[in-house]
Amino acid sequence: xxxxxxxxxxxxxxxxxxxxxxxxxxxxxxxxxxxxxxxxxxxxxxxxxxxxxxxxxxxxxxxxxxxxxxxxxxxxxxxxxxxxxxxxxxxxxxxxxxxxxxxxxxxxxxxxxxxxxxxxxxxxxxxxxxxxxxxxxxxxxxxxxxxxxxxxxxxxxxxxxxxxxxxxxxxxxxxxxxxxxxxxxxxxxxxxxxxxxxxxxxxxxxxxxxxxxxxxxxxxxxxxx
Numbered sequence: 001x002x003x004x005x006x007x008x009x010x011x012x013x014x015x016x017x018x019x020x021x022x023x024x025x026x027x028x029x030x031x032x033x034x035x036x037x038x039x040x041x042x043x044x045x046x047x048x049x050x051x052x053x054x055x056x057x058x059x060x061x062x063x064x065x066x067x068x069x070x071x072x073x074x075x076x077x078x079x080x081x082x083x084x085x086x087x088x089x090x091x092x093x094x095x096x097x098x099x100x101x102x103x104x105x106x107x108x109x110x111x112x113x114x115x116x117x118x119x120x121x122x123x124x125x126x127x128x129x130x131x132x133x134x135x136x137x138x139x140x141x142x143x144x145x146x147x148x149x150x151x152x153x154x155x156x157x158x159x160x161x162x163x164x165x166x167x168x169x170x171x172x173x174x175x176x177x178x179x180x181x182x183x184x185x186x187x188x189x190x191x192x193x194x195x196x197x198x199x200x201x202x203x204x205x206x207x208x209x210x211x212x213x214x215x216x217x218x219x220x221x222x223x224x225x
C-alpha cells in the first residue's frame with residue numbers, strides 16, 4: 001500500500017494492475033449459508049461491492065487507529081483521508097459513482113453495512129481469523145507482542161462483528177485498552193524518534209506534485225466548509 005499511496009504513478013499502476021489481474025481469477029459460489037446469503041451465492045473478487053468494503057475497512061481502520069493511538073483528526077483531515085482513498089479505489093478498479101463522494105457519505109455507508117445484515121462471519125472465516133490473525137506462527141519471544149496486538153485488534157472491531165466472531169470482551173479490557181491508548185498518544189508517541197514514527201516517504205517529504213495536490217484538496221475542503 002505504500003507504493004500505491006505514496007509512490008510514483010508508475011509504481012502504483014504497476015502494483016494495482018497486478019492485483020486487478022489476480023482478482024479476475026477469484027470467483028465462485030459460496031458453499032454454506034451466511035445470514036441472508038444462501039449457499040450457492042456467486043462471488044467475484046472484482047465485484048464493486050466487495051472492493052468497496054475492503055477499501056472502507058482500510059479507511060475506517062486507518063482513521064480509528066490514528067485517532068485512538070496517535071492524534072486528533074478534524075473534519076478536514078477526515079475528508080482529505082477519504083478523498084485519498086477514492087484515488088486508491090480508482091486504481092483498484094472502482095468507478096467514482098461506486099464510492100461515497102465524501103466522508104459524511106462514507107460514514108452513512110459504514111453505518112448501513114454494520115446494521116443491515118450484509119456482514120456475516122462464517123465458521124470458516126472464524127477459523128481463519130483465529131489461525132492467521134490471533135495465533136500467527138511466531139517465535140515464543142514474540143508472543144507477548146502478538147497478545148498486545150490481538151487486544152488492539154479485537155477491541156477495535158465493531159461490537160456486532162466482534163460478537164459474530166465469538167471474541168470475548170468486557171468493560172475491564174475496554175477500559176485498559178483506552179488507558180493504554182491515551183498513554184501512548186500523550187507520553188510515548190510525541191517522544192519517539194522520527195524513524196519509528198514515520199515511514200521513509202513521510203520523513204523525506206512527498207514529491208512536489210503530490211504536495212500541490214494535497215494543498216489543492218485542502219483548499220477545496222475549506223471552501224466546502
